[in-house]
Amino acid sequence: MTQREIFFVANEVNELGGVGRWQAQMARLLAERGHRVRIIGIAPPEVAMDIGEDPPFETLTLYDRRPPGRRRPRFPLGRIDPAVRRQEADMRVAAERMSRLFRAAASGAVIVVTQVWAMEWVAFADTAGHPVIGMSHESFDASRRSSRFARVRSHYKDVDRLLVLTQEDADRWVAEGLNNVGFMPNPLPLTPVAPSPRTEKVVASIGRLSHAKGVDLLLDVWAEAAPRQPGWILRIYGSGEHEGVLRQQCTELGLDDSVEWAGRTDDVTAALARSSVFVQSSRGEGFPLVLLEAMACGVPCAAFDCSPGVREIVADGEDGLLARHGNTSELARHLVRLMSDESLRDTMGEKARQNVRRFAPEVITRRWEELFDFLER
CATH class of the missing domain: 3.40.50.2000 (Glycogen Phosphorylase B;)
Known part of the structure; x- marks a missing residue:
């Protein structure tokens, strides 16, 4: 087995919820297999999840507070809109912190972007030489009902692999024109020694x-x-x-x-x-x-x-x-x-x-x- 440097890039390092639980579990599982794992969060969470006092992975958060959403260019300025350019400059500064880590990583390192919002910063980072895996942790239908649908199609179209949760969802993304799609189920979060006795009503x-x-x-x-x-x-x-x-x-x-x-x-x-x-x-x-x-x-x-x-x-x-x-x-x-x-x-x-x-x-x-x-x- 090749031991690797693995970067998880997420909205938050320790977000309370299913994605946060999955992320902490996968980071722990891969670290226990001998990989060096880091979780990079864009912003601190609104409600934090406890990941323990001494997790077997490193963490880094780029911002002290959640940055504002991406500005839309004002007509007719387009990309030369000064407000947009200032925001992108700020994002590039934050992304440079990731770039330094990616450049220092050994051959074989992998970048896993666990949420599409975080990909907006990874897009400004220097990922050269390392495969990038993008992820969507929701169903195709749930994504289509949200603003994330357009962002997945835009930001993940050129990553090395887009992972969704099921084959059925993967097929639907392929039908949208994405040819880099695979699927990866979540792992079982716990393995109790004994089952419930199923005796209580x-x-x-x-x-x-x-x-x-x-x-x-x-x-x-x-x-x-x-x-x-x-x-x-x-x-x-x-x-x-x-x-x-x-x-x-x-x-x-x-x-x-x-x-x-x-x-x-x-x-x-x-x-x-x-x-x-x-x-x-x-x-x-x-x-x-x-x-x-x-x-x-x-x-x-x-x-x-x-x-x-x-x-x-x-x-x-x-x-x-x-x-x-x-x-x-x-x-x-x-x-x-x-x-x-x-x-x-x-x-x-x-x-x-x-x-x-x-x-x-x-x-x-x-x-x-x-x-x-x-x-x-």
């Missing part, structure tokens, strides 16, 4: 209390499912800007006796060990880590089929149950089916625990190293 939800995570939809689901399975509890782990509105909705639906608001948890394994079913009601996902975690804990999942990543993780009818995107009545029926059938929960939970091993950290890390070797040829 608890359905768990874990995620930020935001519009994207669809907890409002979940409460509508629970309003249909709970009366059909008395004694079961929906335990919602998470915090966020919509908590007050969601608690009010819960009360208005008459669910206060069967819903527990557990707050944010740093011990996902323990939360899942106290659960028998996991539910995800997101409006959109990339390659959701929490589904991987639930399956690793042997907890069968019911979820909206909201993205190719969800379909890639959960085999509907085999190790979990998928409802049509946004169909709350169908998701409620899936929950009732799992809550009412202990044998089904055990069968699907054990199958999930087996199937999810295809995303084991050692499997995904080896795929990354094979990609690095390929790009060096």
